[in-house]
Amino acid sequence: MASIASLERLAAALQAVMDAGAIRAGQPLALHTTLRVGGPADLLVEAKTLAALERAVGLAAQFGVPCRVLGSGANLLVSDAGVRELVVLNRAKSVSFSAGYVRAESGAALAQVARRSVSCGLSGLEWAVGIPGTMGGAVVGNAGAWGGDIAGSMLSAAVLEAEGIAGEWTVRHFGFDYRTSVLKQQPGAGRRAVVLAASFRLKEAERGALEARVADIQSRRRATQPSGASCGSVFKNPPGDYAGRLIDRAGLKGSWCGGAQISPVHANFIVNRRGASAADVKALIDRASQEVLLRFGVQLELEIELVGEW
Helix, strand or coil: CCCHHHHHHHHHHHHHHCCCCCEECCEEHHHHCCCCCCCEEEEEEEECCHHHHHHHHHHHHHCCCCEEEECCCCCEEECCCCEEEEEEEECCCCEEEECCEEEEECCCEHHHHHHHHHHCCEECCHHHCCCCCEHHHHHHHCCEECCEEHHHCEEEEEEECCCCCEEEEEHHHHCCECCECCCCCCCHHHCCCEEEEEEEECEECCHHHHHHHHHHHHHHHHHHCCCCEECCCCECCCCCCCHHHHHHHCCCCCCEECCEEECCCCCCCEEECCCCCHHHHHHHHHHHHHHHHHHHCCCCCECCEEECCC
């Protein structure tokens, strides 16, 4: 936790080098998460370029203030108490295509990169169409769906390391596994390495066939996943089974707590139906975890990240 004096010094330093209006104090993170819940960040800054992102992260380290980079705010649950740190909204979203390769900055929307790849007749990211989240978060969590994932087509990524040095990491450096990487395994705001951009090698394919696959994926997604404000899949699927199936069998599908509901469409999603608090969502997470363990002896593991004070 940063001292008030450190935060004030950091705010002054950021104001000297960032765009006017980019810095805010005490803004609720509910405005910046897909679940639409979350308390205030002590200090928040919007970085529109990679240079601004590196500058903000570097200044936080200089003044000893914990720092968290936030993309779309998917795949996480921020506590109602908020966070005692600098939150950097990553808006660096440049994307370039060249001879079967794509390079995307970490603030680029994963789904948009996937759609642009399809429009260029390039295969390898169709599975990502419809997934909320940015490229940086997708790399950190090895995002995946419909048989594909980040590790399957990524070549390398530029990473700003703890010492403030940017280097290019190969796929091997990330230690990718099911919905995780070495970066995700580092502790919360103590995570100093930041993904700046990622490169992918894609395969040429017939555009019509790619568009048909995308249409099929989108149709299946609409049929099996809920609409509305959610953070995505809450739990990882246990080996040989599905978290949603176990929660459903435990009789919790459609259950409510306050304004949050375990979706009646897919039990591994919790939806903010009517002004839910983070505490409402956390209560449903705990209930699902406890009931599945009690009934089936399976300890579900969170796919989302819990952020802030609990």
